[in-house]
Amino acid sequence: MFKPADSSITLSPLIANRWSPRSFDRRAEILDSDLEAILEAGRWSPSTNNMQPWRFIVAKRGDEHFEYLSKHLAGFNSVWAPNASAFVLVLAVTTNDDGSTRPFALYDAGLASAFMTVEANHRGIAVHPIAGFNRDQVKAQYELPEHLVQTAILVLGSQAPASELIDEGLVERENAPRVRRQLSELVIAGLPEARERPSWAIPA
Numbered sequence: 001m002f003k004p005a006d007s008s009i010t011l012s013p014l015i016a017n018r019w020s021p022r023s024f025d026r027r028a029e030i031l032d033s034d035l036e037a038i039l040e041a042g043r044w045s046p047s048t049n050n051m052q053p054w055r056f057i058v059a060k061r062g063d064e065h066f067e068y069l070s071k072h073l074a075g076f077n078s079v080w081a082p083n084a085s086a087f088v089l090v091l092a093v094t095t096n097d098d099g100s101t102r103p104f105a106l107y108d109a110g111l112a113s114a115f116m117t118v119e120a121n122h123r124g125i126a127v128h129p130i131a132g133f134n135r136d137q138v139k140a141q142y143e144l145p146e147h148l149v150q151t152a153i154l155v156l157g158s159q160a161p162a163s164e165l166i167d168e169g170l171v172e173r174e175n176a177p178r179v180r181r182q183l184s185e186l187v188i189a190g191l192p193e194a195r196e197r198p199s200w201a202i203p204a
């Protein structure tokens with residue numbers, strides 16, 4: 001399925017054509033070279049003071065990590081995500097060596113996720129980031145310390161037709177058009193689009 005963004009300005013195809021499918025080909029495998037390149041893209045994403053506060057748990061269909069993460073997906077995610085080829089759980093290191101807080105760690109981990117998504121899409125691999133999984137179980141399994149925060153799981157694989165989804169609700173969501181808020185709702189100040197600002201954004 002091809003669902004390019006209905007953008008008001010022409011965007012790079014890597015951005016315009018990116019979307020998050022739920023229908024994955026359970027027969028497709030991801031090449032180790034592609035998976036390594038996706039992780040390398042995350043490694044080279046920007047970060048505050050070059051602290052690189054991201055860590056990854058990598059799971060390929062058929063290995064113990066994939067089986068474990070699949071068991072702890074929540075809601076609809078447990079229906080469609082196990083058909084994918086791989087998972088990458090992205091974590092953020094939220095404290096410095098001296099115990100002080102890294103306030104931008106989650107932001108930086110998000111950038112790593114974005115870079116990995118772009119590289120995956122460049123290689124023809126679909127990505128759907130999910131937040132619905134049992135963090136307590138995953139934390140216990142991998143003995144994660146408190147300062148290593150789970151952000152999201154990137155679900156990677158080859159896209160399949162929406163008809164392969166077994167749930168009618170998921171099929172409907174897969175076929176639904178992509179929508180976004182208008183810039184006038186997003187830009188608070190600095191552009192002509194910033195006309196209707198929320199009350200908290202208006203200077204006293």
